[in-house]
Amino acid sequence: MNQMTSVTPLGPSAMLKKQAASVEFRNVTKRYGSVTAVDSVSFVIEPGQLVTLLGPSGCGKTTTLRMIAGLEMASAGQILIGGRDVTNLSAADRDVSMVFQSYALFPHMSVLENVAYGPTVQGASKKDAVAMAMEKLSLVGLTGLEKRAPSELSGGQQQRVAVARALVLEPQVLLFDEPLSNLDAKLRRRVREDIRELQQNLNLTVAYVTHDQEEALAVSDRIIVMSNARIAQTGTPRELYEEPADLFVADFIGDANILTGAVVDLAGPQAHVQIDRLRIELPHRGVMKGPVKLAVRPDAIFLDETMAQPNAVSGTVRKASYLGTQIEYEVESPIGELFVVQYGRKEPIAPGTPVAISFALQRGVAIIPGA
Numbered sequence: 001m002n003q004m005t006s007v008t009p010l011g012p013s014a015m016l017k018k019q020a021a022s023v024e025f026r027n028v029t030k031r032y033g034s035v036t037a038v039d040s041v042s043f044v045i046e047p048g049q050l051v052t053l054l055g056p057s058g059c060g061k062t063t064t065l066r067m068i069a070g071l072e073m074a075s076a077g078q079i080l081i082g083g084r085d086v087t088n089l090s091a092a093d094r095d096v097s098m099v100f101q102s103y104a105l106f107p108h109m110s111v112l113e114n115v116a117y118g119p120t121v122q123g124a125s126k127k128d129a130v131a132m133a134m135e136k137l138s139l140v141g142l143t144g145l146e147k148r149a150p151s152e153l154s155g156g157q158q159q160r161v162a163v164a165r166a167l168v169l170e171p172q173v174l175l176f177d178e179p180l181s182n183l184d185a186k187l188r189r190r191v192r193e194d195i196r197e198l199q200q201n202l203n204l205t206v207a208y209v210t211h212d213q214e215e216a217l218a219v220s221d222r223i224i225v226m227s228n229a230r231i232a233q234t235g236t237p238r239e240l241y242e243e244p245a246d247l248f249v250a251d252f253i254g255d256a257n258i259l260t261g262a263v264v265d266l267a268g269p270q271a272h273v274q275i276d277r278l279r280i281e282l283p284h285r286g287v288m289k290g291p292v293k294l295a296v297r298p299d300a301i302f303l304d305e306t307m308a309q310p311n312a313v314s315g316t317v318r319k320a321s322y323l324g325t326q327i328e329y330e331v332e333s334p335i336g337e338l339f340v341v342q343y344g345r346k347e348p349i350a351p352g353t354p355v356a357i358s359f360a361l362q363r364g365v366a367i368i369p370g371a
């Protein structure tokens with residue numbers, strides 16, 4: 001594989017600011033022999049949006065990203081960038097740049113040379129290439145470090161060089177393949193915020209691969225959740241968290257208590273759901289009367305020691321962990337073992353204490369259709 005970050009040629013208009021472009025997959029499939037890595041996937045990334053491809057190892061997200069770049073060719077289907085069919089175009093003809101997980105910096109070149117390399121190879125004069133590189137290094141906050149070798153930089157700084165090198169040819173689309181995986185936990189948060197800020201300030205179209213759901217929730221305009229080579233659900237972070245389409249998404253995005261209940265009545269857009277002694281009303285999302293699964297977020301469950309709740313299930317606290325900003329509980333109840341998170345400065349409820357369990361109905365409880 002070509003380890004050069006940029007896969008974009010420098011055309012005559014490369015010095016001009018380009019418009020962010022859309023990316024569209026129409027029933028795209030990728031097969032490696034008998035393995036189907038991506039199976040008839042369709043989506044649209046709107047211009048100027050940051051969209052993450054999120055899913056467990058082996059679900060097909062890297063293959064999808066590499067097909068946008070033209071580093072893998074689709075076995076079937078159509079890929080459009082900015083409305084142009086690029087399905088059969090090589091990487092060099094797609095106007096796309098990629099930041100690789102490993103950064104792929106040239107160790108024997110300075111920071112400046114690394115960033116100026118792409119424009120130089122593509123025919124820019126040395127002066128223009130240096131000017132373009134300096135501008136991008138300034139954008140990523142590395143002015144002053146131009147002469148250093150990559151080995152003289154921290155992991156976070158190396159990552160920024162990789163971003164500057166991908167930006168320098170002003171591609172229509174920028175791709176990130178697990179960009180934070182070589183950084184320690186503390187840096188990760190800062191760098192992901194930097195990437196998001198840069199993307200928004202420059203109005204870039206970005207496709208971003210991660211298997212970390214928290215990272216995806218934090219940086220994305222929209223998330224494409226993949227499972228077994230297919231799309232499980234596409235939506236904003238909030239839509240995925242609050243209205244997971246199936247048990248896989250409910251479990252993969254954030255923590256969820258998966259409970260069994262029954263729709264006992266349908267009234268307009270609302271479903272009346274019975275879970276033991278709890279009766280709740282939720283938007284029905286196409287469910288029929290009968291058994292359903294519910295995904296209940298840990299912070300949508302309330303525990304009350306007074307036991308005086310009319311619409312509540314009784315339970316017993318089994319474990320309480322005080323974590324500073326939150327207290328986490330394991331609670332035993334007739335509706336199952338519950339994982340509960342409470343925020344705010346409170347004394348933890350002691351293990352063994354009987355509690356009344358109720359749900360926040362406005363948010364954090366979702367019906368899973370078809371479950």
Ligand SMILES: Nc1ncnc2c1ncn2[C@@H]1O[C@H](COP(=O)(O)OP(=O)(O)OP(=O)(O)O)[C@@H](O)[C@H]1O
Nearest residue numbers: 032035036037056057058059060061062063064211
């Ligand atoms: N070059 C290849 N030859 C054969 N099979 C491949 C090849 N590349 C990927 N695959 C297979 O395709 C499937 C999807 O791989 P892909 O790398 O896209 O997954 P991923 O979601 O990015 O996983 P990870 O998070 O582990 O990188 C996997 O089953 C993988 O083994």
